[in-house]
Amino acid sequence: MTLNVSAQRAGIALTERQKIAWLRLIRSDNVGPATFRDLINHFGTAEAALEALPDLSRRGGSDRTFRIATVADxxxxxxxxxxxxxxxxxxGEPDYPPALREIDGAPPLIAVKGNVRAATRPSLGIVGSRNSSVSGAKFAAMIARDAGAAGYVITSGxxxxxDTAAHRASLRTGTIAALAGGLDQPYPPENIGLLQEIxxxxxxxxxxxxxxxxxxxxxFPRRNRLIAGASLGVTIVEAANRSGSLITARYAADFGRLVFAVPGSPLDPRCHGANDLLKQGATVTxxxxxxxxxxxPLTQDDLLTRLDIKEPTIENTRAAPAAPDDSERNRIMEALGPTPVEIDDIIRHTALSASQVHLVLLELDLAGQLCRHGANLVSLLPNE
Incomplete structure (x- = not known):
């Protein structure tokens, strides 16, 4: 069966000035993807958020100089x-991978090299053991070739x-290599030639x-998150217990992706993790x-055309909401503790607006006092 879904290229390109501001913001202290999104949502533009960073950090309780990436950087x-x-x-740009765009805390900027059309095609992730068996590598290559022939791009690490077997088998049909370091720092060194082929x-x-x-x-878990986020489903071939492949599978399940696992011998430690995934409900493959x-079904019902572009998509110049006063800030602080709590619960508990609560959380985050757990959960970091 050949996939019949055209690549969707919805979105608006950033100007050079906006891209510089976005890059400065994501490279500044304590600004991760979730914080970046909240800053853009609150202040409207990256430039406005950059101006606000020192004051936000100070209000969050930090007494040190806040490092902001410079224009020159x-x-x-x-x-x-x-x-x-x-x-x-x-x-928010047209060539950003549409499936990755929809996950919670998607990277606001990704560096890419190669054929960008691959990023907008539906993807299947394939990951597994580094010390794979011959039969495991052969099976992974078969899945990659057949999925590639059906129109899917193969994503791996x-x-x-x-990973190597999956990439090599899909060189002609399209493959995405997600890296744990910078694009100029591929790992392992012996796969530099493969990366160049890709x-x-x-x-x-x-x-x-x-x-x-x-x-x-x-x-590497961040790299695994990219693989799971960019894919509609992830296939696990030969994964030991506590392996990186299981981290990818867990991310895939959290993102609502399909998880496929190839059964293996109970006597082979390389198969224990994949076999456990099958016990937990992964699709037998x-x-x-x-x-x-x-x-x-994920492509026949035009899933890719229905993926909403998550914030931030387009910057705007609206005025930022007023900051909460001291009593309102104290109510938010009192609602927080070392136990993770949903942000929506904080809003209901304090009876304050969402913008006020999110602003105080931003202050704490930038001051290094907040821990984000995913799934909209936050907690205070313990005092050192």
């Missing part, structure tokens, strides 16, 4: 990307083993990390048809 990174043959795509053909490399950023162990038949 952003221009240098843009120039580095240009020299590297890469570019940055904002979340450029790792050894299963980006010089029908594929694409993506990253949310700055150029020059060497990947560390804690960066013993052929390409298992994957393609499950994915088909």
């Amino acid at each position: 952003a221009e240098r990174e843009l120039e580095t990307a240009h020299r590297f043959g890469a570019a940055f795509i904002g979340i 450029l790792a050894r083993g299963i 980006t010089s053909g029908e594929g694409l490399a993506i990253s949310e990390m700055p150029f020059g950023w060497e990947p560390r162990a804690r960066d 013993t052929s390409s048809a298992d994957v393609l038949e499950a994915l088909a």
Whole structure:
């Protein structure tokens, strides 16, 4: 079965000035994707948010100088990307991956190199063991080839083993390599040649990390999140317990994506994680048809055309709402503690407006006193 869904390119391109401001904002202290979104929603533009950062941090309780990325910093990174043959795509722009756009806390900017058309096509993620068996790698390659022939781009993490097999099998039909470090810092080194094949053909490399950023162990879950977020479903082939592939599967389930798992021998430690996923309800996958038949309804009902563009999409120049007074700020602080709580519950509990609550949370976040847990949950960080 061949996929019959045209790539959707809805969105509005950022100006060069806006892109510099966005890059400055996401590279400033304590500004992650969720904080970035809230800042744009509250202040209307990245430039207005940048002006407000020092005061917000101070009101949140920080007594140190707040580091804001400079125009020169952003221009240098843009120039580095240009020299590297890469570019940055904002979340509201036409070439941003539509499935990734809809997840909670999607990266506001991603660096890309290669064929950007791959980013707008429906994707299947394939991940698994780095020390894969011959049969596991062969099966992953079969799924990748068949899904590619059906119109899907294959997304994986450029790792050894299963990832490598999936990328190589889909070089001609399109594959996306999500990186844990900057685009100029691929890992592992032995796959640099593979990455060049991907980006010089029908594929694409993506990253949310700055150029020059060497990947560390804690960066790989972010890479796994990109794989799950950009895909309509994720296939797990040979995953050990406590592996990165299971992190990808967990993200996929959290995002409402389909999770496929290939059963393996109970005697092979490389299969324990995938077998456990099957016990938890993952789709049993013993052929390409298992994957393609499950994915088909997601494309036949034009899922990609229905994905709403999450904020921030277009900047605006509306005036920011007034900041809460001290008594209102205290009510919000009293509602917070070390236990994660839903932001909507804080709004109901305090009887304050959503904009007031979100502003105080921004202040605490920028001061390094707030922890965001996903699913709209926040808590106070313990005092050191």
